[in-house]
Amino acid sequence: MNSLIVLLLDDSSSMRQMRSGGSSYQGPTIAGFNEFLSMMQLRRDDCELYFAMFSGRHNFRPYAYPNFISVYEMPKLDTNTYRCQGTYTAIYDAICQAIDDVDEHIKGLPLEERPINVTFVAQTDGDDNDSRRTAEAARNRIARHPNWQFIFLGIGGDAQATAKSLGFKPQATIMYDDATAEQAFSQTADAILEALMQGE
Secondary structure, three states: OOEEEEEEEEOEHHHHOOOOOOOOOHHHHHHHHHHHHHHHHHHOOOEEEEEEEEOOOOOEEEOOOOOOEEHHHOOOOOOOOOOOOEOOOOHHHHHHHHHHHHHHHHHOOOHHHOOOEEEEEEEEOOOOOOOOOOHHHHHHHHHOOOOOEEEEEEOHHHHHHHHHHOOOOHHHEEEOOOOOHHHHHHHHHHHHHHHHHHOO
16 A cells, blocks of 8 residues: 555544534534545545544554555444544543554565555544543654654644644644534545645
């Protein structure tokens, strides 16, 4: 595979809490992710995917790991697979674990099979409140990969502060709400596709 996409999705219970407008972020995030997946499946046949959902420190769930899969093998999400039941948010742990997993995976590949492009997408609706690792540990892991593309998908002011504390660039931080989720995920897909075309 020429490229690798890492996508972390927050499935803590706050993602399905009802907002003042009578809606939650669960449904829009499902729709946004599925739109993202459709765009990648339609336009790329050379993308490998590492996908994981996370909430608290004991709830980090990579899909199919240790096997990395093609984007075509990733099923769309629904309310049975994206349930948003976790009590806490451990995004520092999730970022550290995902980067460690990807580093180990790439290290085990022959040089000619290593991905040319790596994009790392983290999504959350709040601040970390349960990680064993620190923001600095996550920030250091991000910093050691200057050639990766890092994108932060956030909901609300706490998430925006989290992105800043982790070193995500402002231009790579995309904020959304229940009305703009599909647009945000589409924007993310467009950014990835543009980077991939520039790298060809």
